[in-house]
Amino acid sequence: MSESKHSEYLKSLVNLLPNQPGVYQYLNEEGVVIYVGKAKDLKKRVASYFTSRRFESKKLLVLVKKIRDIKHIVVPTESDALLLENNLIKKLQPRYNINLKDDKTYPWIAIKNEFFPRVFSTRRYVKDGTKYFGPYTSVTLLRILLDLIKQIYPLRTCNLLLDEVSISKGKYKPCLEYHIGNCKAPCVNYSLIDYYDSSIKEIIEILRGNLVEVVALLKESMLKASEEYRFEDAQSLKQKIELLQTYQSKSVIVSTSISNLDVFSLVFDSNVAFANFMRVNKGMIVQSHNFEIKLQIEEEQESILSFVIAEMYQRLGFISREVVVPFLPDQELPNATYTIPQRGDKLKLLELSEKNAKMFRLEKMKQLEKVDPERHTERILTTLKKDLYLDDLPVHIECFDNSNIQGTNPVAACVVFKNAKPSKKDYRHFNVKTVVGPDDFASMREIVFRRYKRLLDEGAGLPNLIVIDGGKGQLSAAVSSLKELNLLDKIPVVGLAKRMEEIYFPNDSVPLYLDKNSESLKVLMHIRDEAHRFGITFHRNKRSDSFIKSEIKSIPGIGEKTAMDLYSKFKTVKKMREATIEELSAVVGQRRAKIITDYFISTP
Template identity: 45%
Template sequence: MNKEENFKRLEYLKGIVQTLPEKPGTYQYYDEEHTIIYVGKAKNLKNRVSSYFHKEVDRFKTKVLVSKIHDITYTVVNSEEDALLIENQLIKQYQPKYNVLLKDGKTYPSICVTNEYFPRIFNTRNINKRYGTFFGPYSHISSMYAILDIIKKVYKPRTCRFPITKEGIEQNKYKPCLEYHLKNCGAPCIGKQSYEDYQQNINQAKQILKGNTREVQRILRAQMEKCAEELRFEEAEAYKQRYIALENFAAKSEIVSYTINDVDVFTIVNDEFRKNAFINYIHVTNGAINQSFTFEYKRKLDESDAELLNEAIPDIRQRFNSKAKEIIVPFELDFKIKDAEFFIPQRGDKKHLLELSEMNAKQYKFDRLKQAEKLNPEQKQTRLMKELQEALKLPKLPYQIECFDNSNISGTDAVAGCVVYKAMKPSKKDYRKYNIKTVVGPDDYTSMQEVVRRRYSRMIEEKESLPDLIITDGGKGQMEVVREVIEDELHLNIPIAGLAKDNRHRTNELLYGFPPQTIGIKTNSELFKILTNIQDEVHRYAISFHRNKRSKHQLHSELDDIKGIGTKSREALLKQFKSVKKIKEADIQSLTEVLGNAKATLLFNYFHSTEG
């Protein structure tokens, strides 16, 4: 590889790194033949992956690895623990060249519920489904033991390894062990605990292992209340203790479960502005995610989501040679696949997998969008304008937006400001300041009407282009007074929106229409942040103008009103006499020393004739 090719390779990789999300997940490095050569996990994907490409990296092995990387993919998850589980699975499956492999074949432990007459519950690293049902694996050993402890405390399953049978119990073959005397076991082996009661406990324990603690708590609460009604207070107290113990219980990892095996997951996320769609594919084998990819599909004939999935699912399954008999999808599809069934989950681990797949598709869409907007900043501005146009149902793109704000203190030095944004960027050369001329006292509504009237009357007269949208720094009241001028007086058709604040003086909603209605835009969205930036800018602009005017007003003195006494003369007088009062008290000789005869006579006669 020559220097030019290596430069292009690094620039391509750095472009990927810059758009990585700051979320937990796994990342995969590929060589020139697109073979996975390294799998890693991260609490923050962007920070971790970018660390490989820092110039100050001095580890030889890291430099060798980076020199071999030709592509990067990643999978977003909800927690670092989940990333650890997926990393473990991928390393075992692909055995990447630069990963430390687990030569001894050890894996994370799981919890087994055996298929015996009286099932046992214990942790193990050996998975053999003939012996029972397995839950896990657990990357945090402490979490696994916490689950086992809560099950032992609440349900007291047997710990002995005797092959207990119904016939053996009837023939009195067994004797109670120490665990029974320590009250850690109900001794089903000697009939002290019925088969039905034991099985009920095991079923509830399985629900806990699945993460369904709420349902178990509901059952325990109902049993507790029933016992209390029947005055069986000791039994009610036992159920109460179980109920309380479950409240403090931390559930298992959300990602992996041995109840899910050989499953495909598909979700679709739309890009409304480019008419594209992003389809994410996740494959689960032996209860663990081992593949996660997102593909971009271009709509050619305005295909629906269902029609796109109809085309994409067979194509992606063929590409990955998937023979999974269960396919999880977000909605019903009208086609069938041979030897496979579609499933739309409503809850549980499979629902979580669907949500995880959608999260990865949205993240991929976001990353592609950011990457494109970085290369072409105008694309971002156009997108935001289209979002605003769609939210307000505007007749055309809001290229020019104008926003007004008043500023005064008890009606004094009243001013207003108008800021202009073009293509979602401030156009400072078009900003305008206004001194309020016709309003006396603190009347914001009338002041706003004066400014809006002056602004657009002049624009009509000078035949300037009118704005595509007016935003008021206020709620329904401000919108209405602006509308009265724009529509009723000037007969203009300019859309008017308002940004209203909550009782903590924080902008919390966008208003539009007549009468004004709240527009559903998330307050943490990029568009809403731009709108609040416009509001903050007009507020800053009006306040700055008001402060400057007030400062000049406060600095005004009687000397400013005397014709013939200029700026230099005033400065010289104040430097010598320190105040206007002392200038008034000065005699003609002292004034002459500072100003000369002519100006001193003028100043002396002004003060003394005024006083007289």
């Protein structure tokens, strides 16, 4: 099919779409689904891919070019569309959709769908009616919960296929777990079914974080047992209450005024988003979970947030009536109200969730750096390229810094980073030659000119990015030198000011502010700080050298050449004082050696 006929075919499909909520699927020429999306209005949403000019993403343009067919499913509500989209993405795993890294490596607590249910940990999520709670990123927390449940509720741990018939026929016998008090042996006593049902209901509430209700129920049962003179039962219930209260006291309490709510936050980094989910019950954080989301095309952040909320909805079976979010998602869920807090405890909760997401991002970055350092470096350079609007990856970066104190011993430093790491063998020091007095701008102009004039003369490789330590003034000075060398159009240059870490571009008075946690800003700050450290060290050494030489020259009869010879040999005045006359004579001759020795004796 020609391109024009294919375009007409797609337009005809779009025209047939209804103005109703639903899910659409894009297929390639092999008939494979390459993208799944949801929409409040199918016709408007799908038509925007072919008529709108707002999509500037290259990946999105590639997607549109590969579309050969369109399928759609109409659903009753927007929330149905959201959940159906989530299911189809998991099932079909389209090439251009969000890729949520699932948590198969994280364990769940499972309540098996069977007679006399078992409660155990598992890493397999099987949809057979079993209830799952989690996943738990902390195995320690999971074990604490399972131990707590085991102490309070003596449930079976065997995998026998129990039913009323097999139990009534006496097919099984009590095992050791029964004899040591860890199980009530339902395998020989079917009448325990009511006890099991009530225990499982309480366990579900515990795993959902509803400890207050469970404790209240147990207290009521304890008082009833006490009134009926069943003191052993009352004591057993009291022990259960104490265990639950001990566990509750270790939970993170955020605010006693906050009832039940869920919190979601998102942190973006290049083509990856990191999400955090927290569940708060009776003022306590009872569950927290992190997601890593691979972004295949430039999805809107509202759509990504909707996807994460839908994922948690399906995993946990319900979402709290109030959901705290940093911004409104593009889809609603039934019986849920979104809150964007501006102050108070809910804002603190949202900030805590964002902190967790950022910490999760940091952990993932550290893992990537260890496992695949080349990929880690490429990701950093790609982010830097995007943030600074560069044409090429900044594989080779050079940074300049001036150092002088009241105009004395003016020096400059050039540090070189290759693949986002210091290349110390390429560092260079400069003595400022043509500038008199403390003139940072003139010093910067001279040093930048000398550096790149030499590289051009030697035919050496030029950097992909130049960073100037300073604001608009220092940047303008560097730009004037690059213009003189006809390099301004060949090498991008930016200035990094210290006050607010603002980034300046040539001929632009409005600075760029990157997020304080941005890896791009951290790399630039590292380069700038390294240039400052390298320059200060050189300046300090030079001032020390000048002081030593001037003190030596103050000795009567000692000139410039003799001072230089002494400094080259001994480096410090202290070592000269400690030197014998023979050691001094070996450098400057016997006559001058005696003059120096007499001077040090007379000036202790």
